[in-house]
Amino acid sequence: MDPVLVLGAGPVGQTTALLLARWGVPTVVLDRRPARDAVGSKAICQQRDVLDIWEAVGAGRRIADEGVTWTTARTFYRDAELFSYTLADPGRPAFPPFVNISQSRTEQILDERIAAEPLVDLRWGHDVTTVEQDASGVGVRCADGTRLRGSYLVVCAGSRCDELRRMLGVDFGGHSFDDRFLICDIRTDLPGWATERRFYFDPAWNPGRQVLIHPCPGSTFRIDWQVPAGYDLDEETASGALDARIRAIIGDRDYEIVWKSVYRFHTRLVDRMRCERILIAGDAAHLVSPFGARGLNSGVADAENAAWKIAYVGHGWAPDALLDTYHDERHAAALENIAVTTATMDFLVPQDEVAAAHRRGVLSRAAAEPAARALVDSGRLSEPFWYVDSPLTTPNPARPFAGRPPRGSVPPAGPGVLVPDAPVAGGVRLREIARAGFLLLIGGRADVAAARQAAATTPGPVRVVALDGVDLAGTLGAHPDEVWIIRPDAHVAAVLGNPTHHEIRAALARATQSGGEPPWRTTGESETSRPSGTPSTAPPTGASTTRS
Incomplete structure (x- = not known):
């Protein structure tokens, strides 16, 4: 297929290009800056599942190894610690829950991967001023007169691309918070602080406001102070x-x-x-407040969602309708992030005296009352979005989604949820083979022949793996007669009990928007009456379809 154009060479644009290259899709990445500006920590908290995405392009392990690992979040009120919690470790993950590393260092590592990837053409100093599209592709024009054309365009140009959004006719509604936050990256020695995040409500050294402290590599600590709206950094420094x-x-x-800076929060979508x-x-x-580290982490999830869907449509493995689900899934994820971070900001910055009094009461009780601790909101840490209501997900009434899990936990494995990781025979991990295409995990009593038949008639790469060979029966809670269908972004598309090949094909078709319907059935229903959802096309010549 023709190259995909990517606007913006930040981590989201870099990830988009590298993931598309992994699918054999060339890209041209355009950035208006003359070169990389490696200044400041910026987005520092890289979540486990984002490291996993980066590992798919050869960068996750290196970023994790260079970063500072932390697993515990501590919350204080004035001089007393209210509580702490350790983040959940579902399955046998390859990475820690979080590592802290500066965004600029992450970008440098991703740049090295781009330099080694012939399918990615990164061009600095290209300020896109005009965007046009038609039925066959997208054209852009740069300020220097350069014209380029691609099959698709992914806009990863950051929050300040107002003119691009105007050209596309999209609204960027929301609001901004009045309070400011001061950031300082400080290199010093703080024994015992290197493996945990600390959040302070109303400490004596910032009365009436909050302070957040994160460890970073090189004996550096990132400190965020909430400061008044009229705060002047230059005056305070002098x-x-x-x-x-x-x-x-x-x-x-x-x-x-x-490094030091002052910033203001925005919530926009x-x-x-x-x-x-x-x-x-x-x-x-989308923009959200940074408490919970949901900005960059969510953007990388956008990149993965966009990349596999563009690749599937571009290679002819799925219809154009699959790209509509990019909005369906990632817009819903952004709304979830806004809801979570807005609740945090409402607690951190009460908008009236009633809310302020409620917060004081909660914080005063939290040290002694476990029930009050659950009401203390210092930021729910980033987590993958659960595509349970996605048009690509086949629901299973026997595995209903119970809603947002407790802070620091993950939901049970099931339709729409990111599959837990575990080693697979051959020295690879489950998520590694899942990200190579669609994956069918087959229970010991399920019909393997039916799964292979469904896989053989599904366009694009599909792999069939016996669940017995994956140390996940306990982690998944899988039944011996089940078939688990895992998407190319490692989310569970369906869990089917004792399915026929028609039902497996229907769920696969639904997961690619190829005309499949949910494979509902009732006891005694004949196989011929069930919807098949069989794709009408075979894999294009040269497509990689792996069976094992």
């Missing part, structure tokens, strides 16, 4: 008050300020994430 602010936390230690052949991803599509 007066010596910034030094006093820092020493109130670290004491009489030597330190170096590596485009009304459409698909505009025909153009998809919008990352901060160009």
Whole structure:
């Protein structure tokens, strides 16, 4: 297929291009900046499942190894610790729940992967001023007169691409918070603080406001202070008050300020994430407050969702309707992130005295009352979105989704949920083979021949693996007669009990929007009366369809 154009060479654009290359799709990445600007920590918290996505393009392990691993989140009120919790480890994951590493270092590592990938053409100094599209592709024009054309366009140009959104006719509605937050990256020695995130409500050294402290590589700590709306960083630096602010936390230690900045929070979301052949991803599509680290992590999930769907449509393995589900799934994910982070901001920055009094009461009780601790909101940490209501997911009444799980936990494996990881025979991991196409996990009493027959008539790569060979029966809670269908982004598309090949094909067709219907059936229903949803086309010549 023709190259896909990607606007923006931040982590979301880099990930989009590398994942498309993994599917054999060439890309041209355009960035208006003259070169990479490696300044400041920016987005530092890289979540386990995002590291897993990056490992699919050869970068996840390196980012994790260079980052600082932390597994515990501690919350304080004034001088007392209210509670802490350790993040869940479902299955046998390859990565820790989170690592902290500066966004600029993450970008450098991804740049190295791009430099080694011949299907990615990264071009700096290309400011796109015009975007046009028709039935066969997308054309862009740059400020220097350069014209380029591609099959699709993915806009990953960050929050400040207002003109691009205007050209596409999308609304970026939402609001901004008045309070400011001061960031300082400080290099110093803080024994015992290197493996945990600390959140302080109303400490004596920032009365009435909050402070968040994260460990980073190289004995560096990222400190975020909530500050008044009129805060002046230059004035505080010149007066010596910034030094006093820092020493109130670290004491009489030597330190170096590596980077400092003041920022304001925004909550915004485009009304459409698909505009025909153009998809919008990352901060160009949605902004949330950073408590919970849901910005960059969600943007990388956008990239993976967009990449496999563009590849499937471009290779002829799925119809154009599959791209509509990019909006369906990732817009819903953005709404979830906004709901979670807005609730956090409402607790952190009460909008009236009633809300402020409620917060004071909750914090005062939380040290002694476990029930009150659940009401303390210092940010629900980033987690994958659950595609339980997606048009690609086949529901299973025997495995209903119970809703958002407790903080720090993950939902049970089932339709729409990211599959837990585990080793597979041959020294590979489940998510590795899942991301090579569709994966059928077959229970010991399920009809393997039916699964192979369904796989053989499904366009695109499909793999059939016996569940007995995957150490996941306990983690999944899988039954011996079940077939689990895993999508190319490692989310569960369906869990089918004792299915026929027609039912497996129907669920696969639904997962690619190829005309499949949910494979409902009742006891005694004949096989011929069940909807087949069989795709009408075979894999195109040269397509890779793996059977095992």
